[in-house]
Amino acid sequence: MTKKTLPKVILRELKIEDAEDRYKWCLDKEVTKHLNMPDKYPPFSLEETKQWIRMCIERSNGYIQKAIMTEQENHIGWIDLKNIDKLNQHAELGITIGDQTYWGKGYGLSAMKEMLHFGFNELKLNKIWLRVEVDNEKAIKSYKRIGFIEEGILRQDRLRNTEFIDRLRMSILKHEFLS
Ligand SMILES: CC(C)(COP(=O)(O)OP(=O)(O)OC[C@H]1O[C@@H](n2cnc3c(N)ncnc32)[C@H](O)[C@@H]1OP(=O)(O)O)[C@@H](O)C(=O)NCCC(=O)NCCS
Numbered sequence: 001m002t003k004k005t006l007p008k009v010i011l012r013e014l015k016i017e018d019a020e021d022r023y024k025w026c027l028d029k030e031v032t033k034h035l036n037m038p039d040k041y042p043p044f045s046l047e048e049t050k051q052w053i054r055m056c057i058e059r060s061n062g063y064i065q066k067a068i069m070t071e072q073e074n075h076i077g078w079i080d081l082k083n084i085d086k087l088n089q090h091a092e093l094g095i096t097i098g099d100q101t102y103w104g105k106g107y108g109l110s111a112m113k114e115m116l117h118f119g120f121n122e123l124k125l126n127k128i129w130l131r132v133e134v135d136n137e138k139a140i141k142s143y144k145r146i147g148f149i150e151e152g153i154l155r156q157d158r159l160r161n162t163e164f165i166d167r168l169r170m171s172i173l174k175h176e177f178l179s
Pocket residue numbers: 002004005006007030031032034035095096097098102103104105106107108109110131132133136138139141142
């Protein structure tokens with residue numbers, strides 16, 4: 001991992017008002033390019049975004065999703081754990097820094113560290129995994145920096161604009177994260 005000091009982030013519970021920022025970020029095609037979202041523009045209406053956030057708050061969609069906040073209390077993105085498999089103690093991670101002005105400054109790394117800490121220590125997971133499109137180089141670089149290891153290629157795993165894209169599956173184990 002990088003030796004630079006990471007900027008501090010706070011992962012807080014979602015609020016229904018987060019829908020406004022979320023909707024705005026989802027209008028940015030550079031932000032959504034690699035996200036698993038419907039092939040239409042905008043991907044969701046403001047009302048759909050609110051409904052989704054409501055489901056996350058109520059924990060009725062299987063997601064533990066949190067808002068990423070800077071130390072100065074700027075709302076900059078979201079991060080989640082889903083597909084939580086209690087039997088085998090693993091879950092899937094997803095992250096988006098929606099405000100592009102915060103890209104490439106260590107905020108994604110910092111948010112992932114917090115979420116991994118939560119997943120391994122609070123949820124008692126043994127493994128946290130993710131799927132990332134093979135051409136999302138920036139994200140892959142960040143995941144490797146945190147310590148995610150490549151597990152393999154999921155062939156033609158995402159239908160993106162009429163084209164099937166391979167996704168890379170990566171994971172990090174509890175003992176790897178803690179060491
Ligand atoms: C992928 C994504 C989450 C990465 O988050 P990010 O905040 O932009 O990136 P990171 O926190 O990993 O930052 C790492 C970069 O910041 C730089 N950096 C600057 N200050 C730093 C610091 N204090 N500590 C560590 N890195 C720092 C690093 O050198 C690195 O730059 P480099 O890749 O040019 O070498 C973000 O770009 C994003 O949301 N993209 C769109 C949605 C998406 O694709 N999500 C993933 C779907 S699988």
